[in-house]
Amino acid sequence: MSDETDPGDGRPLRVAVIGAGPAGIYTAEALTRRAPVPVTVDLLDRLPTPFGLVRHGIAPDHPKMRAIRDTLHRALDDPGVxxxxxxxxxxxITLDDLRAHVDAVVYTYGAALDRPLSIDGEDLPGSLAATDLVAWYCGHPDADRARVEASLEGVRRAVVVGVGNVALDVARVLARAPQELEPTDMPQHVLDALAAAPVEEVTVLGRRGPAQASFTTMELRELDGLEQATVLVDPADLELSPAAEERIAGDRNATRNLAVLREWTGHRPEPDRVRLHLRFHRRPVRLLGADRVTGVEVERTTVDDEGRAVGTGEYEVLPADLVVRSVGYRGQGLPGLPVDQRSGTVPNEDGRVLRDGAPSAGEYVAGWIKRGPTGVVGTNKHDARETVASLLADAEAGVIRPSGDRDDLVQTLRARGAEPVLLEDWRAIDAAEVALGATRGRARTTLHERESLLSAVRAAAGR
Structure with a gap:
């Protein structure tokens, strides 16, 4: 390590990580536990709560997966974070002002925007992005409660467009019996709205075949364990061309998925149970309706030798009161930060932010905003370590170094009228949610309004 990265005053390298989801927390952990020099991390988030998509993206009926926040919490307890x-x-605070307080910045704020279908009728009432519905049922403070609940009112038939894990989450939540959701940490208004929706049928649409579906087998199998739903699969949708058979031979996930789907082809609709259809080789071409969605016109497709969906010119209409699109996420830029509009990611090389094609000293990126919305929560750990390795190599080379006295970021924010929430404040929110859950016999109930979250902080501080 060069002397330039370890000044005489012994001041640690100061890093700001923007985004306190898994990517940000894994980045902070790698910085404080793996760096050969002292490092301190300010882990910033625009919400008063940490954990990002673990709190506001993983479906509340997945308590084991959401329990990963207990692991993430240990990184927050590190005195260097x-x-x-x-x-x-x-x-x-502007990005330039933030950079004046630290020696390096790592952007890990994810990809929160949905990808549209770009078809006629997509803006009708009753048409939602999965990001909107997921934010609502997870209790995100920015969720559009009025719009989502108006879309759910009177829904009997729902269509979910997409065949990833988020699409299956949405379908599963819509098809669950109220008593299955009651023990979760969903806000009470979410439980009430879902219980009141008279859902009879949920259809999941994939524009290509089952071999190209991106959901995991574990997520798929869960659909067959719902108390009041029967999974229905058309065996004709599972017929594969020789090219497709060859493609999936080396794909363990696709092979397992296909085996599960074939087990379900013998299922038949049952009285008083939600019909949960998985339909492939169909792409939506327009949403129908005048005042709100009444149906989806779809075109049959085939999959060519390159794995692309090709229209056949055969059309059908699926009745629907609700259409939820789940066809991907994309990132957006912060003021002053470049984002590739096509990929929805920050241009980078091994995690180093590129400006005009060249690395920008002291700027790094990790997580979805770095690589796009791929992988599972654990994927962010390896991704973060790659970025941290680049940052530390730059410190070794003297590209970044502790330099001069810096004002404390939290003091600066408070002087500007902001109300930063620190770890002890988050513990007050956590305790308030546990206490609210206990009033209804649950482990926790999510506080969904920003003011409620901040009120819990103020109450604990006696303000």
Whole structure:
């Protein structure tokens, strides 16, 4: 390590990580536990709560998966890491001002925008992005409660477009019996709205075949364990061309998925049970309706030798009161940060942010905003380590170094009128949610309004 990275005053390298989801927390963990020099991390998030998509993306009926936040919490307890929530970069502090407080910045704020279908009728009431519905049932403070609940009112038939894990989450939540959701940490208004929706049929649409579906086998199998739903699969949808058979031979996930789907081809509709259809080789071409969605016109497809969906010119209409699109996420830029509009990612090389094609000293990226919305939660750990390796190599080379005295970021934010939420404040929110859950016999109930979250902080501090 060069002397330049370890100044005489012994001041640690100061790093700001923007985004306190798994990618940000894994980045903070790698920085404080693997760096050969002292490092301190300010872990910023625009929400008053940490954990990102683990809190606001993983479906609440997946308690084992959501329990990963217990593991993530251990990284927040590191004395070298400071959680600074309820701070929006670009509003509470500019990117340039933030960089004046630290020696390096790592952007890990994810990819929160949905990808549209770009078809006629997509803007009708009753048409939602999965991001909107997931944010609502997970209790995200920015969820559009009125719009989602209006879309759910009176819904009997729902169509979910997409064959990834999020699409299956949405379908599963819509098809569950109210008593199955009651023990979860969903806000009470979510439980009430879902219980009141008279869902009879949920159809999951894939524009290509089962061999190209991106959901995992574990997520798929869960559909067959719902109390009031029967999974229905058309055996004709599972017929594969020789090219497709060859493609999936080396794909363990696709092979397992196909085996599960074939087990279900013998299922038949049952009285008083939700019909949960998995339909492949169909792509939506327009949403029908005047005042709200009444149906989806779909075109039959085949899959060519390159794995692309090709229209056949055969059309049908699926009745639907609700259409939820789940066809991917994309990132957006922070003020002053470049984002490739096509990929929805920050241009980078091994995690180093590129500006005008060249690495920008002291700027790094990790997680979905780095690589796109791929992988599972654990994928972010390896991704974060790659970025941290680049950062530390730059420190070794003297590209970044501790330099001069810096004002404390939290003091600066408070002086500007912001209300940063620190780790102890988050513990107050956590305790309030546990206490609210106990009033209804649950382990926790999510506080979904920003003011409620901040009120829990103020109450604990006696303010």
């Amino acid at each position: 400071r959680f600074v929530g309820n701070v929006e970069v670009g509003t509470d």
